[in-house]
Amino acid sequence: MADIQNIPAYVDELARAAKKASRPLGRASDAERAAAVRTMAQALRDRSDEVLAANALDMDAAREAGTSEGLLDRLLLTPERIEGMAAGLETLADLPDPVGRVLDHRTIDCGLDLTRVSVPLGLVAMVYEARPNVTADAAGICIRTGNACILRGGSIAQRSCVAIAHVLADAVETAGFPREAVSIIETTDRAATGALMSLRGIVDVLIPRGGAGLIQRCVRESLVPVIETGTGNCHIYVHESADFDKAIPIIINAKTQRVGVCNACESLLVDEGVAKRFLPQVIAALREHNVLIHGDERTCDVCRELDLAEGGAFMPATEDDWGREYLALEISIKVVRGLDEAIAHINRYGTMHSEAIVAEDEAACERFLTDVDASSVYANASTRFTDGGEFGLGAEIGISTQKLHARGPFAAEALTTYKYLIRGNGQVRP
Amino acid sequence: MADIQNIPAYVDELARAAKKASRPLGRASDAERAAAVRTMAQALRDRSDEVLAANALDMDAAREAGTSEGLLDRLLLTPERIEGMAAGLETLADLPDPVGRVLDHRTIDCGLDLTRVSVPLGLVAMVYEARPNVTADAAGICIRTGNACILRGGSIAQRSCVAIAHVLADAVETAGFPREAVSIIETTDRAATGALMSLRGIVDVLIPRGGAGLIQRCVRESLVPVIETGTGNCHIYVHESADFDKAIPIIINAKTQRVGVCNACESLLVDEGVAKRFLPQVIAALREHNVLIHGDERTCDVCRELDLAEGGAFMPATEDDWGREYLALEISIKVVRGLDEAIAHINRYGTMHSEAIVAEDEAACERFLTDVDASSVYANASTRFTDGGEFGLGAEIGISTQKLHARGPFAAEALTTYKYLIRGNGQVRP
Numbered sequence: 001m002a003d004i005q006n007i008p009a010y011v012d013e014l015a016r017a018a019k020k021a022s023r024p025l026g027r028a029s030d031a032e033r034a035a036a037v038r039t040m041a042q043a044l045r046d047r048s049d050e051v052l053a054a055n056a057l058d059m060d061a062a063r064e065a066g067t068s069e070g071l072l073d074r075l076l077l078t079p080e081r082i083e084g085m086a087a088g089l090e091t092l093a094d095l096p097d098p099v100g101r102v103l104d105h106r107t108i109d110c111g112l113d114l115t116r117v118s119v120p121l122g123l124v125a126m127v128y129e130a131r132p133n134v135t136a137d138a139a140g141i142c143i144r145t146g147n148a149c150i151l152r153g154g155s156i157a158q159r160s161c162v163a164i165a166h167v168l169a170d171a172v173e174t175a176g177f178p179r180e181a182v183s184i185i186e187t188t189d190r191a192a193t194g195a196l197m198s199l200r201g202i203v204d205v206l207i208p209r210g211g212a213g214l215i216q217r218c219v220r221e222s223l224v225p226v227i228e229t230g231t232g233n234c235h236i237y238v239h240e241s242a243d244f245d246k247a248i249p250i251i252i253n254a255k256t257q258r259v260g261v262c263n264a265c266e267s268l269l270v271d272e273g274v275a276k277r278f279l280p281q282v283i284a285a286l287r288e289h290n291v292l293i294h295g296d297e298r299t300c301d302v303c304r305e306l307d308l309a310e311g312g313a314f315m316p317a318t319e320d321d322w323g324r325e326y327l328a329l330e331i332s333i334k335v336v337r338g339l340d341e342a343i344a345h346i347n348r349y350g351t352m353h354s355e356a357i358v359a360e361d362e363a364a365c366e367r368f369l370t371d372v373d374a375s376s377v378y379a380n381a382s383t384r385f386t387d388g389g390e391f392g393l394g395a396e397i398g399i400s401t402q403k404l405h406a407r408g409p410f411a412a413e414a415l416t417t418y419k420y421l422i423r424g425n426g427q428v429r430p
Numbered sequence: 431m432a433d434i435q436n437i438p439a440y441v442d443e444l445a446r447a448a449k450k451a452s453r454p455l456g457r458a459s460d461a462e463r464a465a466a467v468r469t470m471a472q473a474l475r476d477r478s479d480e481v482l483a484a485n486a487l488d489m490d491a492a493r494e495a496g497t498s499e500g501l502l503d504r505l506l507l508t509p510e511r512i513e514g515m516a517a518g519l520e521t522l523a524d525l526p527d528p529v530g531r532v533l534d535h536r537t538i539d540c541g542l543d544l545t546r547v548s549v550p551l552g553l554v555a556m557v558y559e560a561r562p563n564v565t566a567d568a569a570g571i572c573i574r575t576g577n578a579c580i581l582r583g584g585s586i587a588q589r590s591c592v593a594i595a596h597v598l599a600d601a602v603e604t605a606g607f608p609r610e611a612v613s614i615i616e617t618t619d620r621a622a623t624g625a626l627m628s629l630r631g632i633v634d635v636l637i638p639r640g641g642a643g644l645i646q647r648c649v650r651e652s653l654v655p656v657i658e659t660g661t662g663n664c665h666i667y668v669h670e671s672a673d674f675d676k677a678i679p680i681i682i683n684a685k686t687q688r689v690g691v692c693n694a695c696e697s698l699l700v701d702e703g704v705a706k707r708f709l710p711q712v713i714a715a716l717r718e719h720n721v722l723i724h725g726d727e728r729t730c731d732v733c734r735e736l737d738l739a740e741g742g743a744f745m746p747a748t749e750d751d752w753g754r755e756y757l758a759l760e761i762s763i764k765v766v767r768g769l770d771e772a773i774a775h776i777n778r779y780g781t782m783h784s785e786a787i788v789a790e791d792e793a794a795c796e797r798f799l800t801d802v803d804a805s806s807v808y809a810n811a812s813t814r815f816t817d818g819g820e821f822g823l824g825a826e827i828g829i830s831t832q833k834l835h836a837r838g839p840f841a842a843e844a845l846t847t848y849k850y851l852i853r854g855n856g857q858v859r860p
Contacts, residue, residue, distance in 0.1 A: 026800070227834075377852070382858045
């Protein structure tokens with residue numbers, strides 16, 4: 001690791017060098033950038049021993065620190081996982097080029113030739129947590145799109161991330177670009193993230209990939225523009241016209257298929273028109289999957305009628321529950337008086353991620369699709385489909401819960417901006 | 431004016447009501463929104479007396495406070511200027527609708543129907559300075575695009591802005607929408623801007639329109655996403671292949687045609703290959719237009735050879751000068767060693783606004799267009815063309831110097847985002 005005393009000066013220097021390295025990438029052709037990414041893939045294969053050795057040190061340290069099995073599994077690299085990273089890079093190389101698209105072209109008054117063309121952002125910062133494979137993923141998509149990157153991995157995976165980044169930087173150099181185009185912060189000091197967030201004008205975008213704490217810190221503190229990702233307090237609303245044979249499988253899928261993900265269902269709204277019939281069925285189905293229920297009064301009453309254990313199987317929901325992303329086998333349930341109340345509740349407590357209605361009434365579905373303010377709004381399907389791969393976008397970077405620049409699942413195109421090129425022969429403005 | 435004691439609570443309440451009012455606008459048709467904007471135009475005409483009376487009070491107070499003639503002129507409303515505002519609103523009504531565009535439509539695996547559609551942002555905050563007409567402009571473009579707005583005018587124009595906003599809110603109500611869709615902060619307390627900037631999740635975007643101080647405050651402090659506008663430290667680089675008969679008129683136009691604007695030229699880079707011949711000519715031309723020169727050593731030497739008065743006509747440039755936006759009859763001049771140094775200088779000191787090269791060498795032009803990192807890059811034309819109207823975008827909101835969401839001159843489309851609508855019949859994720 002580099003000898004790092006003055007963190008802000010270190011990060012500043014690193015970022016300026018990476019920004020400088022972004023220039024030749026910015027003018028490289030599609031083929032040159034794709035070739036660089038293929039070179040990166042091959043380098044990872046050729047030098048997997050180095051990466052595995054660094055990972056072994058991270059694993060030892062993590063085990064000694066009493067890290068949970070789940071986290072250890074996310075940290076672990078194997079030859080197969082490295083091959084997966086390399087194959088992922090090759091997939092990126094094959095993606096269509098989002099750079100250099102002519103978005104508009106016209107001759108404006110006085111004969112000026114105006115072209116609006118997509119160009120790389122410049123320098124992309126990614127801050128992420130335990131998984132070392134994000135290093136290859138992030139570097140690959142940046143190089144593919146003509147951007148330099150400055151990476152900041154989780155402390156627990158620091159040696160693995162640095163080893164991967166060095167292999168990739170060497171490959172970038174072999175491919176004829178400055179190695180600083182793949183830069184990584186080689187200190188685990190938290191101050192480095194703060195320093196990175198202050199570099200407005202040098203770092204062009206900051207993409208945090210990790211837990212809510214990391215993302216909220218970036219949103220609050222960063223002077224660099226952030227693409228906010230990740231938090232999903234997703235609702236399913238069961239309309240009075242709902243087909244229960246669709247509703248229950250959708251709810252069980254959205255809640256239990258994978259619980260730690262941002263597109264999982266966290267809250268169920270049941271229309272009072274069907275509450276009496278639907279609540280006992282859905283509660284029974286959720287309990288079969290060991291889902292803990294945070295219910296409003298009506299829901300808790302049904303739980304009691306079903307002889308469920310208060311405190312163990314269900315408990316009264318508090319105001320806090322409506323805003324919670326459990327990321328666990330837990331769900332909040334509320335009975336609402338019709339479509340308007342459902343929409344208002346979602347627009348108040350939701351995180352603009354993924355929201356669903358189950359209804360046979362087409363007008364109700366359309367109203368919900370229009371009025372719910374979220375990146376992905378569903379009629380009669382599970383919220384779990386919100387994903388760049390499922391949506392056919394190619395390599396997903398994350399799922400944005402903001403409205404500007406990129407919304408919902410976003411991929412390579414989000415790492416581009418555009419510029420106007422104006423070609424004249426001496427024109428002045430009258 | 432409203433009785434306002436607790437500023438954060440007041441702004442919060444105002445913004446929440448405006449956000450609520452954005453919902454019916456969000457589902458309104460193109461025709462309904464256009465009709466609302468026409469009603470707003472007519473209301474301004476019908477009630478111009480009220481607006482003029484409020485403006486007279488602002489003018490009296492401003493005169494008493496010793497306000498400069500220039501500022502007084504920007505503050506002044508006349509029947510003609512009100513007619514101009516009304517006509518501007520009617521132009522907005524005629525613009526093509528940026529909302530409801532289908533950006534993508536496909537059937538994804540398992541039969542889900544996926545549509546990506548442009549939708550309004552929701553609640554747009556605009557903070558501006560002295561000119562009361564921005565009130566109508568801002569409210570009009572927001573209503574046209576299906577957004578509610580919360581406005582914050584300059585203190586000196588407060589009565590005028592509030593009077594205009596009230597007329598427009600009444601008109602919006604007449605047109606069948608909640609009047610809160612045009613909301614204005616009715617206190618001149620600076621804390622209100624701070625409160626507005628904290629409302630992430632309620633206010634969807636904040637657009638400051640004003641001086642560098644206001645914009646920098648928003649960029650630094652706002653938790654709400656900002657579209658940064660306005661600062662333009664624009665360069666013209668005279669390449670060794672330049673045609674002086676193009677270069678000099680371009681420089682004079684870009685520097686002197688209007689000095690207080692963000693697309694004016696603030697800095698001139700002269701290639702050393704032509705410095706000896708070009709500097710005396712351009713300096714003489716600039717002096718004819720009374721432009722004060724901040725020159726590097728070489729430039730100052732030429733000024734002395736021309737017998738110009740040091741301190742009056744020219745002075746040595748300091749490091750600060752390379753980053754300054756004079757907004758006055760002043761310019762910095764530096765001799766550079768070729769294209770690379772020119773590009774590096776611009777990418778270091780520029781504000782990513784408008785940059786120009788003057789060159790007959792086409793390869794040099796193309797290199798400059800590709801490598802300069804700015805919203806609008808020119809070959810052989812004046813930087814003064816950077817403007818939504820000139821670029822054919824329709825009603826310009828501002829000129830963005832950021833890269834995300836909107837870059838360069840931006841108009842109605844920047845007030846939209848998109849969402850994914852997914853229609854299924856019970857699909858769950860395997």
